Amino acid sequence: MKLYYAPGTCALAVHVALIWAGDDYQVEQVVLGSDAYKKINPMGAVPALVDGDSGVMLQADSLLKYISNKYPDAAMGGPEGLLGEQQIDQWLAFLGGDLHPAFWPIFRPARITTRDDQESIDAVQTAANNRLHSVFGILDQHLAGRDYIVGEQRSIVDVYAYVMTRWMARTRLILADFPDLLRHFERTGNDAGVIQAENEQGLR
Numbered sequence: 143m144k145l146y147y148a149p150g151t152c153a154l155a156v157h158v159a160l161i162w163a164g165d166d167y168q169v170e171q172v173v174l175g176s177d178a179y180k181k182i183n184p185m186g187a188v189p190a191l192v193d194g195d196s197g198v199m200l201q202a203d204s205l206l207k208y209i210s211n212k213y214p215d216a217a218m219g220g221p222e223g224l225l226g227e228q229q230i231d232q233w234l235a236f237l238g239g240d241l242h243p244a245f246w247p248i249f250r251p252a253r254i255t256t257r258d259d260q261e262s263i264d265a266v267q268t269a270a271n272n273r274l275h276s277v278f279g280i281l282d283q284h285l286a287g288r289d290y291i292v293g294e295q296r297s298i299v300d301v302y303a304y305v306m307t308r309w310m311a312r313t314r315l316i317l318a319d320f321p322d323l324l325r326h327f328e329r330t331g332n333d334a335g336v337i338q339a340e341n342e343q344g345l346r
């Protein structure tokens with residue numbers, strides 16, 4: 143499989159899943175939004191994945207599930223059964239649909255406002271920080287008394303959450319204010335696959 147990525151983005155979660163899978167993989171760093179990369183993904187966003195003659199596959203949550211379903215022995219898809227799958231899907235949707243978009247005003251204020259004066263940017267970013275505080279708070283509360291987001295061992299949702307928790311450093315939020323999330327972040331950051339992917343992306 144071949145992953146198109148930019149360092150530290152949500153593609154990092156897919157990179158870790160490829161390492162956990164234990165099969166051969168390639169990675170190619172791209173320039174987000176560049177004309178060259180838009181030939182792969184017209185949105186200009188990462189991750190994108192190609193598996194043999196699959197064509198280009200997109201959307202981080204679907205790619206994480208694709209890899210976990212393709213490599214069941216790597217046990218990254220959560221507890222077996224209908225309920226386990228529902229829990230994984232619920233948290234993938236929370237992370238991809240609620241937490242990830244909450245960062246957009248921080249990374250790309252022009253998606254939220256057409257104004258570019260400092261006061262308008264500050265207003266957008268204050269709203270974003272408030273929203274992030276609330277959404278991260280829900281994850282922190284869920285992790286109270288738990289080592290993993292779903293079940294009793296690491297899964298694709300743990301590493302997806304980890305990547306977004308890394309981004310907290312680019313907000314006004316302080317990770318220590320979310321003690322159970324901090325514990326989860328440190329645990330996931332010590333995973334051998336996470337360390338390898340971060341090394342391969344030049345993040346360590």
Ligand SMILES: N[C@@H](CCC(=O)N[C@@H](CS)C(=O)NCC(=O)O)C(=O)O
Pocket residue numbers: 151152153174175186187188189200201202203238
């Ligand atoms: N819903 C998409 C979101 C992809 C996305 O926004 N990726 C970010 C990196 S985490 C990106 O490439 N941003 C660049 C841009 O949107 O211009 C997915 O899950 O793959």
